[in-house]
Amino acid sequence: MADEKINPSARKKVDLDRQSIVLDGDERIHVSSLCDFGNKEYTISKLYDDVTTYYEGFLRGERVSNDGPCLGYRPDGDSPYKWMSYSQVRRKAHYFGSALVEKGFTATNDSMIGIFSQNRPEWVISDLGCMAFSMVTVPLYSTLGPKGYEYIINLTDIKLIVVDDMEKASSLLSQIDKLPTLKHIVIMDSPISDEVNDQARKANIAVVTFDEMLTLGENNPHDPQPCKPDDLALIRFTSGTTGVPKGAMTTHKGIVANVSAIYSSIIRFHSCAPGSVSISYLPLAHAYEHTLDGMLFLHGCSIGFFRGDVKTLVNDMQVLKPDIFPSVPRLANKLYDKIMGGVNSSSFIKRSLFNLAYRLKLGDAMRGIFRRDTWCDYLVFSKVQALLGGNVTWMITGSAPIAPEALEFFRVVFGVQICEAYGQTECVAGAACTVPGETVAGHVGCPIPCNMMKVVDVPEMGYYAANDKGEVCVKGPNVFKGYYKNKEKTDEALDADGWLHTGDIGQWLPNGTLKIIDRKKHIYKLAQGEYVAPEKIETVITRSGLIAQAFVYGESLKSSNVAIIVPDEDQIQKYADANHISGSIEDLCKNQKIRDAIRTELSNVSNAGNLCGFEKVREFSLQPEQFSIENGLLTPTMKNKRVAIKERYQAEIDDMYSRVQ
Template identity: 30%
Template sequence: MSFKVPSTEIPGYSAIYRNNKYKDGTHGAEFAHITTVHELFQHHLALAPKSEFLGTRKFNPADGSYGAYEWMTTTEVADYVEDFGSGLDHVFAKHVSDSPGASNGQQQSVGVYGVNRAEWLLSEFSIFRSRRYMVGVCDSVGVEYADHVINHSGVNVVICSLDKIPRMLDRFNITPGLRVIISMDRLDCSKANSVTQAFCAETAGVALRKRAKELGITLFDMDEVVEMGRAAPTDAQPPKPEDTGIMSFTSGTTGTQKGIILTHQNLIAASRSYHLSFRLSNTTHLSFISLAHAMDRCSIHMFMYGGVRVGFSVGDRARLIEDMQALQPTVFLAIPLLLNTIYERMVKATTGAGGIKGLISRIAYRSKQKHLASTGELNHKLWDRLVFNKVAAVCGGRIRTIFSGSMALSPEVAHYLRTALSCEVLQGYGQSESVACGLCQSPGDYTAGHIGFPVPGNDIRLRSRPELGYLVNDTPCPRGELMVRAKFTFAEYYKQPEKTLEAMDGEWLATGDIVQINPTGTISFISRAGNHVKINTGMWLSPERLENIYSQHPLVHTLFIHAHGEYNKTVSIVVPSATEFLPWARTVAKLPEASLEKLCAHTAVVQALLQTLVIHAELNGLTIDEKLGAIFIEPTPFREKNCGLCTSTLKLKRREVINYYDEQLQKLFTEVGKI
C-alpha cells in the first residue's frame, strides 16, 4: 500500500504519498555508509571478492558462433580498474591537460560508446576511481545522435569498440573537440571477437593509427592504457556524493536529446531504493538494454548490494534467447515490446497450439492460475513438470523475477509470463531524470495493470491538469500529472538552465506523465501529457493511452495512433503480429498462399482488421471519438525500419513517425473526413 501523508493536500495538488514501509520519506540507516558508486563497488568487492562478476561469451572466429560465458572475478575487476584508472590519469595528463576545466579543478568527462559489454563497466568503475564522470553514447540510435552527445557534453576522450573508430574519424570535422580515442578491442586484433573480424592488424593497428595521427587524435587500445597504469600507478581520487557520476541523455521522443546530470547521490539513492524494495542477492543478470541510459545501469547498481553476476549479451537481438540459455539468468530486465514477442512465441507453442498439445496446455494454464490465486504459490508440481518447465527452459530455466519498464505491459502478457515461467512479473516506472527509479510493484503482488507504489525514499503527488481534463479531486480516483521528490531526481540539464526550470515545480520533478491513484493505493499510468490532442469535437484524446489498449489485441504487434485538431477520428499505422495475423488474413482474403506484404495491402483485410479493432474498442469501453476511423497496415516493425523511428528502448519517436508516414496519414485523414 501507499502511505498517504496526512494534511498535505494543497489547492491543485493531491496529498503526498510514500512507501508504506518508509513513512518518514527516507531510506532509514541501512547502507547509509555507501554514498558513491565507487563505494558501492568497494562494498561489492568486500561482499564477493572471488565470485564471478563480469561475463562474456567466448567467440569462435571459425564459424561465428558463441560458446559458454567466461568470467572475471570481482577481485580481477578491481585490479583492472586500478591499472586502467591509473592509465587514464596519464592519458589526461599528457593529452588533455590544456582542455577546458583541466586546470581549475572541474571534473573531466569520458565518453563510452558501444554495445553492452564488460568494457563498459570496467570503464565506468575506472572513470569513477579518479573523480571523472562518464558520458554514455548509445550504440543503436545513429551517428547523428553520437555526434550530438559528443559535442554537447564536450568530451575529449572516448572509449569505444573498434568498429566505431572509422566513423568517428570520418566525422571528426563535426566533433572537433575529440582528442583521444581508446579502443575496447586490441588494435592488433590478437583477441578475436565479433567486432575484430572485420579488421586485421594492418587495417586497425597501422592504418587507423596513421589516420588518427593525421587528424591530431591519439589512438590507444584499453590494454595499452592498462600497461601505462601498471607501469606507473597513481593515487585514486574517489568522488564525493555531490560530484557528477553520469551524463545520460534523454531518449529523444519529444525532440533533441538533453544531457541529464546525475550525481553519485542520485545514482546511489536510486539503486538503494530499489534494493530496499526487492532485497535480491546472488543475482545473475543478462545485460542487453543500452548502458547509455539509466534503466540497466541502475539495475546493475541495485544488484551489487546483494552480489551479482553480470553476463553481457552478444549484442544481437536475434541471439537473445541463446544468450539466456547460456547464462541462465535469475532476473530478466525487459521492455514490453520484447516481452510481447516472447509471449507470442510461447503462446503459439502452448495454449495457442492445436491438437492435444494445445488442449493440455490450456488445461494446465487455467489450473495453475487458479492454484496461484488460491495459494499464492508460483510453482505447481504437476503442471510445471508436464508443461511449464519446458517453457521456462527456453529462457534459461532459472528466472525468478521479470522487471518491466519503459511502457505499459498488457495484463494478459503479465499473467501469462508469471504463470508459464513461475516467476514474479513486476512493472515499474521511472525516467532518465530519476535514474529510472520512482515506482514499482512489490514482490508477491500478482496483480497487473498498474506500476506499483512509491519506492523507499520517494515522495509523489499529483498536479491537476484541468486543460486536459485530469483533476486531483476526480472520483473515484485522483488523476493528474505525476510529481516526484527524491534524492534520485537529477541535478540539471547540462547547459540548459531554462529546460531545467521547466522540468521542476519548486523541489518537485514534473514528470509530464498523467497517472491515477487507485483505491488500492497503486498507481496506474494513463499517458504522456504532451501527447494529448484536442480533436474537432472538443474532446482531448491521448493517442498513447489508446495505443496501449489497441495493442492488446492478438492480431496487433504494435501500432501508432495519430489524432489531429481538424478531424474527429483517430487513424493508425498498424504493425500486425505475423504469427496471428497471417493465417487470419489469408482466410479473410481467401488467398491461402499470399505473402504478408500482399495481405497488408489487401482492401478486404484492411477493412476486416479495422472492424475487428473497433469491436475491441467497444469491449474496452472506448468512446466513439476514441474508435479508429481508418488504418494503414505496415508489414515491417517500426524498429526494423532503421531510420530513427524508435529510441534505444524501442519507444516510438512520435514526431519522426508522423514525418515518415506523412503521406499515409494524410490519406487516412482524407478517408475519414472532417465531420
C-alpha cells in the same frame, strides 16, 4: 558491521490494500507504506551507512561476495561463460582510471569521458574507472545518430571516447572536423584496423586499444580519488525527440537512493544476494540497466553479458542460467506471442494439457504464490522455462506498459515474481514499482521509498488532483540536478519546490497504486522504450508535395508508428494523370500505384528529415477527407484534434497494426 545496519524500511512488507500513504496537507502527497512513519522519515537515501556512492556499492559487493564472480562473458557461441572476480574488475578499473590521469585528465568532475558501446565488461570497467577518479561518464547510443553524437560531444567537451568496435571508431573519425574537442579514441576490439589507423593519423587523433590503456595504467599507477555523494556520476542524454538531446545530470547520491529504494521494495523475494546471476543485454547507456547493475553490485551478485545480438539472447540465457531476468515489454510481449503461437499450433491433446495446467497454476498466481515445483511444471511448463535457462525466479520490466496477459503468463508459466516499474531518466530510473505478491495488472505500483509522488491539476485536459488525477510529479534524492547547460528545459522540468514534472498523467487507485492514463504533451513511448513526438514526424511527412495532412499514432504496446494520411488532391491528380491512373480521389486513395508512390515519398522525406528508425511510419491509411474545423478534426488554431482523429479512424488504426509484422 555497517553492512548489518540496513535501513529498517527494507524489512517491512507492503499491505497490498494500502500500498501508499497520503500525507497530511492539501497536496495529497503519496509515499510508500514502507517508509518509517514513526520517525517521520518519508524517504530513504541509502541502505548501508558505508555506501553513499555507486563505487562504494561495488566495493561492498566485492566484500560480501568474498571476491566472487562479478562479470561474465562468452567469447563465442560454443563457449561457456568466463568470469572475472570483483577484485579483478576493480584492479582493471583502477588501471583504466590511472591511464586517464596519465593522459592528462584531472581526477575531478570536470573530466568527462564518453562510452559508446554495446554491453560488455569493458563498459563497466570504464565506468568504474571514471568513478574511482571522480570523473563523469557520458554514455552514447546508436539511436542518437551522428548529429546527436556531434551535439553531445561538443556540448560536454569530450576529449576521450571509449568505443567497442572499428565501425564506431571509423564513424567518429569520419566526422572529426565537426568534433574539435575529441583527441583520443579507445577501442575495445583489437587489433586496430589499417583503415582506422590511417584515419586517425590523418586526423591527428590518438587511437589505442582498451588493453593498451590498461597496460598504461598498470605501469603508471595513481592513487584513486573516489567520487563523493553529491558528485555527478553520469550525464545521460535523452534521445531528443522534441529537439536536441537533453543531458540529465545524475549524482551518486541519486543512484544510491534509487538502488536502495528498489531493493527495499523487492527484498522479501530474496533475489539479490551473492550467487545470484543476472543477464545484461538492455543498453547500459540507459538508466534502467545501469541502475539495476548498481543494485546487483551492491549485493555481490554476478552479471553475465549477452554476445551483442538479441537473436542469440535465448542461447546465452540457456548457458548462463540466470536467476534474474530484466526485460522490456517489447521483448516480453514477443516471447509471450511466440510461445503461445507454438501452443496454439500444437496438437489438440498438447494444447488441452497446456490450458489445463495453466488454469490450475493460475489459482496459485492469483494468490501471490509463484513456484516451479508442481506437476504442471514437470510435465508441461519445464520446456518453456528452459528457454530462459530454467532458474529465473525474479523478473522486472519497465520503460513502457506490458500487456496484462503477458504479465499473467510469466507469473503462471515461469512461476516467477514479475515487477513492473515506472520512472524516467530524470529520477535516475524508477519512481514507482509493483511490489512482490501483487497479482493485479493495469497499474505501476506505489512510490518506491526514496521518493514522494503527487498529481497536480491539468485543467486544460480536465484532470484535477482533487479527483486523484493529474500530472505525475516526483520529489526525492533520486531526482536529477537538471539538464546540463540547459536552464530553460531544467526550469520546465523542475519547479521551485524541487518537484519533477514528468509529463505523464496519472490516477491514484483506491489501494494506493498509480495508473498512468495519458500524456500531458503529445509524446508517447513505444514498446522498445523510445519516446516519440508525433507532431515532429507529421511536420516532416507533410513536406512531401503529395501529402497535405498527416496524423501519426503509436501505442506503448507496439514497436512502430502508423499514420492517417490525407493526400494533396491536386498533386495526386497530376501524378495520376502522368501515370495513366483514372478515378475519383476516393478511388485514387485505394489505388496500389498511388499507395506505392506515397510509401516512396514517406521514405524520402523521412530520410531527408533525419528521422530515427523508431520515428519512421511503418504503415499508413490514405483518406480522401481533409481534417477541418467543420468536421471536428482540427482545432480553431488548425492543429490536429488527436483524440477526435483517433476515434474517427480507430478501425483503420487497428487494421494497420494487424498488417505490421
